[in-house]
Amino acid sequence: RDILINYYILAIIPIIKIAKKSSFLFKLNYSTSSTSNFCLESFYSKYNEHLPGNTSPSKKFLTWFIGFTEGEGSFIVNNRGDLCFVITQSNLDIYVLEYIKEILGFGKVIPQSKTTSRYVTQNKKEIELLVHLFNGNLILPRRKEKFEEFVKGFNTWVTKGRIQLNTVEIKHTYILPSLDNNWLSGFTDGEGCFTCSINKDKGFSFNFNISQKWEQNVKILEHLCSLFNAGKVSKHSSDNAYEYRIGGLENCRNVFTYFNNYNLITKKSASYVAWKEVHGDLLNKNHLDPIKRVELKEKAKLINKFN
Numbered sequence: 001r002d003i004l005i006n007y008y009i010l011a012i013i014p015i016i017k018i019a020k021k022s023s024f025l026f027k028l029n030y031s032t033s034s035t036s037n038f039c040l041e042s043f044y045s046k047y048n049e050h051l052p053g054n055t056s057p058s059k060k061f062l063t064w065f066i067g068f069t070e071g072e073g074s075f076i077v078n079n080r081g082d083l084c085f086v087i088t089q090s091n092l093d094i095y096v097l098e099y100i101k102e103i104l105g106f107g108k109v110i111p112q113s114k115t116t117s118r119y120v121t122q123n124k125k126e127i128e129l130l131v132h133l134f135n136g137n138l139i140l141p142r143r144k145e146k147f148e149e150f151v152k153g154f155n156t157w158v159t160k161g162r163i164q165l166n167t168v169e170i171k172h173t174y175i176l177p178s179l180d181n182n183w184l185s186g187f188t189d190g191e192g193c194f195t196c197s198i199n200k201d202k203g204f205s206f207n208f209n210i211s212q213k214w215e216q217n218v219k220i221l222e223h224l225c226s227l228f229n230a231g232k233v234s235k236h237s238s239d240n241a242y243e244y245r246i247g248g249l250e251n252c253r254n255v256f257t258y259f260n261n262y263n264l265i266t267k268k269s270a271s272y273v274a275w276k277e278v279h280g281d282l283l284n285k286n287h288l289d290p291i292k293r294v295e296l297k298e299k300a301k302l303i304n305k306f307n
Helices: 002-025 041-050 059-072 091-104 124-134 141-157 183-191 215-228 249-261 268-283 290-301
Strands: 073-077 083-090 108-111 116-121 192-198 204-213 232-235 241-247
Touching (some): 041 124, 059 124, 059 183, 083 124, 091 116, 124 141, 141 215, 183 204, 192 268, 192 290, 204 268, 215 232, 241 249, 249 268
Antiparallel strands (some): 073 083, 108 116, 204 241
């Protein structure tokens, strides 16, 4: 058993290292995708104004980043009226924070605790860039509410102090997740989970889940049922929480095309690779063989080894 566990850990670690080194070829290997639902012109205009010497982030990165922020980001207005944008991650995923900093060309990555780090910016012009990026481009209703509070704080904040900037009018848009851009990949990096459990007998459970708080967001989860032509949304055991779940070997196959084309870049990338491998083993009916089932149970446990 220990040999098996060590083998799969060694198999998964290089996947994480590849993600760190190349972010799964985010810039090079993606097929052309539509981002027509996301309006990024305002962001690019401000980006070229504030950071004229930088290479502008690609639309593919920005749509991933919007999705990831809807899962993991925080828009903060403190008691003094100062603004801060934060994304917190496990130190295993610190390379993701560094990647965000590198591609955006601004912000800082700092330690938060022994096990977590955060990407953060409190700079007025950098916050202005993020306001123009997210304004009109957020999908989750609850996240829109928080962002509107942030923009209201921004409009007060930027009229004070040495550096003063223009206020921003909130854009009211209605965008749904699509299989033609990176938003869902980013959101899954934040909120998704690939799971499998092998029972002692011949049974097993094989699922892809996305959980989300707040009833306002249920319609977005329900839209995933249409996108993947499978799954259902149910109330979670946690208070005010809901879950989209797609289960079974045939149904879960429906998500492969999307995630193969729009790669995950957190440690969930390793989970997805391991989950797909277990999917193949189950199709080959390895769980019906008493000896192979023991090995398969250990492989299934490793799917979320790093989560």
